[in-house]
Amino acid sequence: MRDPGPVSVNALAGSIPDGARLALPADYGGVAMAATFALIRRGARRLRLFGVPTSGLQTDLLIGAGAVETLETAGMALGESGVGPRFRDALRAGGLVVRDSTCPAQHAALQAGEKGIPFLPLRGILGTDLLAGRQDWPVIRNPLAGEADPDPIVLIPAVRPDVALFHAALADAAGNVWIGLRRELATLAHAARRTLVTVEALHPGNLLEDPLMAPGTLPHLYVAQVAVAPGGSWPLAFGESHPADDGALARYSEAAKTDDGFAAILAEWLR
Amino acid sequence: MRDPGPVSVNALAGSIPDGARLALPADYGGVAMAATFALIRRGARRLRLFGVPTSGLQTDLLIGAGAVETLETAGMALGESGVGPRFRDALRAGGLVVRDSTCPAQHAALQAGEKGIPFLPLRGILGTDLLAGRQDWPVIRNPLAGEADPDPIVLIPAVRPDVALFHAALADAAGNVWIGLRRELATLAHAARRTLVTVEALHPGNLLEDPLMAPGTLPHLYVAQVAVAPGGSWPLAFGESHPADDGALARYSEAAKTDDGFAAILAEWLR
Amino acid sequence: MRERDVTKSAFLAAVLARCIAGSGSVAVGSNSPIPAAAALLAEHKAAGRLTVFILGSPRHNPFTDGGREMFDFAAQGRLDSFFLGGGEIDGTGDINLLRTGDHRFPGCYGAPYLMALVPNIVLFREEHSRRVLVPRVDFVSARGSGPEGAYRTGGPKSLVTGRAVFRFTDGGFTLVSCHPGETVETIRAETGFDFAVAADPRPTEGPTDEDLQLLQGPIASALAPLYPRFTARLLRGSHA
């Protein structure tokens, strides 16, 4: 059930409980950074992150802030700067549980969640050490294969995140959200139990009633809370209107190499 | 590979070979009736129809014209008039092979085709006579279930139609097609080997480059041929701009009850 | 009933609307004009707390992910109610949407799936006769319960016909109300399967004046594009 009307970014972030399985888009896919700062401010703990399909700055920040217990993702990098420094540090220190995955498996897990089915089969991956590390990905013989054909195939279990959190362009008063081409966010919201969205702006009409907007709209049915946060993806890019703040990202990559540097830039960004 | 530029409706229909597995939308989903008349005119034979997910007037016409060898569909009715008269007649006469299905299985088969996986599991259906009639739908024990839980689940084999044929609002010169909310047509086109589309009109710009049009656009990558056919869904509805011709549909339902009546109305419509 | 123009369709729509009261979401399949009217009536009465999806109606379609979304929505556990009919319905809640002998019905549509997944399935068939309500269906399109061991979150909760309303519990039907002019005896005479009778079977309540105004006004208008003959002939007709 949706709360009526938009809420504050703090209220939205505050509704994410400690221990939640939290699904987050890739750095190019509409990241709710303003809400992430709010989540860190409130001292979130033991989050189990799920990358859709990969992870970046947002996850590195959450790890550095001590908010993350597990991370399941297909990749973890800060753009051209490579592996996130806080992620790398947490791996060295131990305590962070990482479940390495691959992009199509992350998508397939959410599609299975969306369809209410226990798993989705997926080609490829066979014979890799990635698969060897995933005891939760069974390999079965394709029941449709010919008798002489072993045809092993990987099954990806469904994932239904407790919370999905992302940033989008527009929401209307009914709670419909315009995601445009970012359809993985629709799959994600379908699969998730609760979907929280920050948006650049409110749309005056009903998005579903506009034939040009409706095809890029996630219906209110799946949206638990909306908060308005203009520029809410900073310092990450959002669409063509909000390019990445390359200076801020470069500063982060450098600063976060040390505990003190990370603490300083985090304090600055949380102000 | 796409042919350059739009072709004639006759050329488009002429590219569907006899014996093709041909996937067609439901009566409300953008039916290429003008192309269907052209297909009947050229004397198509042995088509294997696949309903996305159900079938109606178009399929009844093709059956009546002797163009159909098999029909796999979740339902076959002419709106408020019930079971199609030519379909019913063909069942009585024998010779038409019907593979009865259910809507979510039709969608799942195409999703599996789209994903290049051999099958998709699906909940429900268990214990029905529908399932008993589908030797091609294996039931397996869910490999992810607990040891004590039998948890049987149906597997729907992938379908990759030879040809998909439908009617849409707009296409551009690059072959991109605006399908709006009819996203099952995108899944269908992804799964199909060749996709043929009739459209109401040509769009002057590039649909993928317009941020408002792109989310409802099927990319040219999947589109083999486009033909312009204004009103090309007649007598079926298309969007709000083209309501169904209820008079014509009622006349068909009545006329097609007899061989002679069908022959007469078909001759009239093919003119 | 008072002296009003209550068509049978309006009466049944009002009864069906009560069967989905309290739902947060309801979907209506194709060729289902009376359930569609019922869903819109329930929507009016729920004051925005009910989401209605009517297949084929662009104005009652909250979905944007194509034909599969409603089925996925159901499997996610988000669809509370759905209406199902049946060429035949038997006392175990099994329904036949495909064929009897050499008579062909339109087909199973979403029934084999939705019956297993939607918690509040409302069975509806206007014809109440031994031809329709049979001891055992010829063909099981969808099961009222089971099979044993199968994952299942849905099933029938009620059966509404042109004569009566039944509740479905523990794999069988209980008569809870008879429409005006019917009695337990007339119902039994026209029903091919055994059923229990509620301790206090009452006359089925028809539409209120407000229901009727809604059905004959905005709801009939909303459904006219999708069901022209139904709305013209039945909902606004002047003979009950």
Place this chain on the structure above:
Amino acid sequence: MRERDVTKSAFLAAVLARCIAGSGSVAVGSNSPIPAAAALLAEHKAAGRLTVFILGSPRHNPFTDGGREMFDFAAQGRLDSFFLGGGEIDGTGDINLLRTGDHRFPGCYGAPYLMALVPNIVLFREEHSRRVLVPRVDFVSARGSGPEGAYRTGGPKSLVTGRAVFRFTDGGFTLVSCHPGETVETIRAETGFDFAVAADPRPTEGPTDEDLQLLQGPIASALAPLYPRFTARLLRGSHA
């Protein structure tokens, strides 16, 4: 080479572009600036017959079905070419994108899947050393061939490094050309796995004048929003 400002990146982009010549479609993953430049160069030269998808670039994205579409497209058999790198690459074509000892790479991304499904996989790693080109990878992120019995439509066809170009056939690499300044001997010294040598190993051809103009002009501009440091530092740099 004539007196031109050919950066190493431009040289490699031109070499990679030739590895995908004839493709109808190519996709480039994240953090892959030189392959992205190569794909755009190939697109220019293919005169509209090549579809280029660059992950993260809104202008080079022909897809409208979200993040999964490129992977589905590949499994449909529609994606001809893809570039893959590797923290380690061994002589069987296996690659490691995850970790060696306690050193962590960014991750496997789509590699475990795409390597098995895309017919023309171009392996690319600028660093050509025994640290990267190893006898056996520490962790198999994606396999160059097999495993036996598995469904497979894809695999590596070539390997391009900062020193040489190899062809991949029958489960192993063959040196086909050495970049300027390299010889079979220098390559062997820097390569940790065994490889065959083509009958006629030649110097690798660099970019044509037209290639260079395209790379330093429209292609650098197109990639600047996605790879600002790469385009600033490398593609337009004045030292080879």
